[in-house]
Amino acid sequence: MKKRKALLVIDMQQGSFTTETPRFDTEGVVNRINSLAALFRENHWPVIFIQHDGSKEGAFIPGNEDWKLLPELEVHTSDLLVSKTANNVFYNSELDPLLKKMNIEALFISGCATDFCVESSIQAALSNNFEVTVIKDGHTTGDRPHLKAEKVIEHYNWVWSNMIPTKGWIKVLDTETIKNSILTEYF
Numbered sequence: 220m221k222k223r224k225a226l227l228v229i230d231m232q233q234g235s236f237t238t239e240t241p242r243f244d245t246e247g248v249v250n251r252i253n254s255l256a257a258l259f260r261e262n263h264w265p266v267i268f269i270q271h272d273g274s275k276e277g278a279f280i281p282g283n284e285d286w287k288l289l290p291e292l293e294v295h296t297s298d299l300l301v302s303k304t305a306n307n308v309f310y311n312s313e314l315d316p317l318l319k320k321m322n323i324e325a326l327f328i329s330g331c332a333t334d335f336c337v338e339s340s341i342q343a344a345l346s347n348n349f350e351v352t353v354i355k356d357g358h359t360t361g362d363r364p365h366l367k368a369e370k371v372i373e374h375y376n377w378v379w380s381n382m383i384p385t386k387g388w389i390k391v392l393d394t395e396t397i398k399n400s401i402l403t404e405y406f
Contacts, residue, residue, distance in 0.1 A: 222324040222325040223322050224264045224323065224401075225266070225327070226259045226264065226266045226326075226327045227329065229329065229330025230336050231249070232285065233284055233286075233287050235331050240361050241362075242331060242361050244359060245359060248329070248358065249292060253291075254398065255354065255394060255397065256295075260297060262401075265298075267301055268299070268301070269301050270303070275304065307339040307343045309347060315347060324349065325349065325350040328344065328358070331358065333359060334360050341353060345385070346385070348386045350389075351389040352389075352391075353376070353390070354397065355392055355393045
């Protein structure tokens with residue numbers, strides 16, 4: 220039996236994509252997220268956009284420009300929006316109760332930043348016993364002092380590919396593989 224799925228799009232907000240904070244392959248990542256989101260909507264699976272609320276830090280304040288999603292993202296009225304206040308999207312947010320209410324068992328995870336919010340959210344999803352598919356070419360980050368963004372992404376894709384979850388599974392697959400396989404029993 221096919222699992223009930225949801226697409227998570229983490230922190231693809233204007234404040235994370237500035238000239239001071241360039242991200243690797245932003246246009247490509249946005250296009251791949253948009254194509255997967257369309258596929259999810261066609262199959263009546265939820266698309267959930269996660270937005271960081273950094274009010275305590277004085278940034279990413281709901282309603283402000285930096286808090287808003289990238290305008291290139293195709294957001295539909297049927298999509299869901301969830302606010303978070305920590306790297307981990309499950310921490311003190313409405314995400315877990317929402318997923319349980321919708322009987323979601325499998326999460327497809329994309330977004331920004333690979334080494335912060337995406338990473339901690341993947342770990343939390345596994346700890347909460349979700350089946351996780353990381354969209355290998357659907358997350359991004361910026362250059363770090365010791366490592367270029369492309370290498371950070373490559374490293375985390377390798378880490379996630381080699382994890383041993385306590386329950387369920389984790390897969391790291393590119394967008395085309397997911398699009399070609401999503402309607403089969405594979406997922």
